[in-house]
Amino acid sequence: MTDAELAAHLAQVAGRILLEVRASGMFEGKSLGKAGDQTANQFLCHAVRAQRPDDGLLSEESKDTAERLSKKRVWIVDPVDGTREFGEERSDWAVHVALCVDGRPETGAVALPGLGEVLRSDTPGALPPAAKTPRMLVSRTRPASEAVAVADTIGAELFPMGSAGAKAMAVVRGEAEIYLHTGGQYEWDSAAPVAVALAHGLHASRIDGSPLIYNQQDTYMPDLLICRPEWSERVLAEVGKLSA
Known part of the structure; x- marks a missing residue:
């Protein structure tokens, strides 16, 4: 599995996990956001370490360490970007999985689980026409x-x-x-x-x-x-x- 394929797969699966947490009915509001953050973070961190054990890792929901600073390749993840929106059961939240090489964001995937879509750096499409009024x-x-x-x-x-x-x-x-x-x-x-x-x-x-x-x-x-x-x-x- 390439880095791009891994990023997209992790973002998609984490998004599916988050939708299941929300559909469980066991949490609401801030507790829903917290449960989503913790569950998705556990999956993403374990998966990155299992699949790319030699790379560094930075996640919003895990304690940061200096180890990543010596790494050429570092995965940067946000298990739930837009925790408030996730907790409010809106669709404008995301899952972020990126691989940065020498500080450059070279590979990435952003899942929009509420819209059923994952946008990827390895499958770019043409930009739609721009609106006349920005x-x-x-x-x-x-x-x-x-x-x-x-x-x-x-x-x-x-x-x-x-x-x-x-x-x-x-x-x-x-x-x-x-x-x-x-x-x-x-x-x-x-x-x-x-x-x-x-x-x-x-x-x-x-x-x-x-x-x-x-x-x-x-x-x-x-x-x-x-x-x-x-x-x-x-x-x-x-x-x-x-x-x-």
């Missing part, structure tokens, strides 16, 4: 002020959505043109979505245009831009004006 995805609960300001400047429509993975994949799926985030995330929030987005020909970077580098000692990532390539220069320029 659509910008923002957080359901805390839209970043920079995103709102840029949307006003370029005439974009704002679309609130749940998890980072769901938003990034909405751009891949042609449901939006721009995902601009400045509220802070962690490596597991974007590694797999960025791998998939880049494979599909999208732009992905920090909001100053610099590349996204993973497997850092500090896993905090302040900002992110994933968008159609025809919008990257304009959005980066407008963001730059805000910080000038």
Whole structure:
């Protein structure tokens, strides 16, 4: 099984496990989110260690160690991206599985179990046609002020959505043109979505245009831009004006 096949298989199976946890009726709300996180994390971590024992591993739901920093190849997983949405029985949540090599997100899969879909870096499709009026995805609960300001400047429509993975994949799926985030995330929030987005020909970077580098000692990532390539220069320029 190739790395890409493994990433997609793990994301799909974890998604199926999460749907079963939700359908069990034994949990609701925050307890449902916690049960989903723990169950999916246990599966993903055991599977990665069994299938790729020499690689490093970083998961949102496991205690981080310095061991991964010496590894060339590191798997970065988020068992439930959008725990709140999962607990609320919405569909805008995801499972992330990525392989980063020398800090670059080379392989990834993002499962959208609520939609029955897994998007993969090894099977990129053509981007759907862009809308005439750009659509910008923002957080359901805390839209970043920079995103709102840029949307006003370029005439974009704002679309609130749940998890980072769901938003990034909405751009891949042609449901939006721009995902601009400045509220802070962690490596597991974007590694797999960025791998998939880049494979599909999208732009992905920090909001100053610099590349996204993973497997850092500090896993905090302040900002992110994933968008159609025809919008990257304009959005980066407008963001730059805000910080000038």
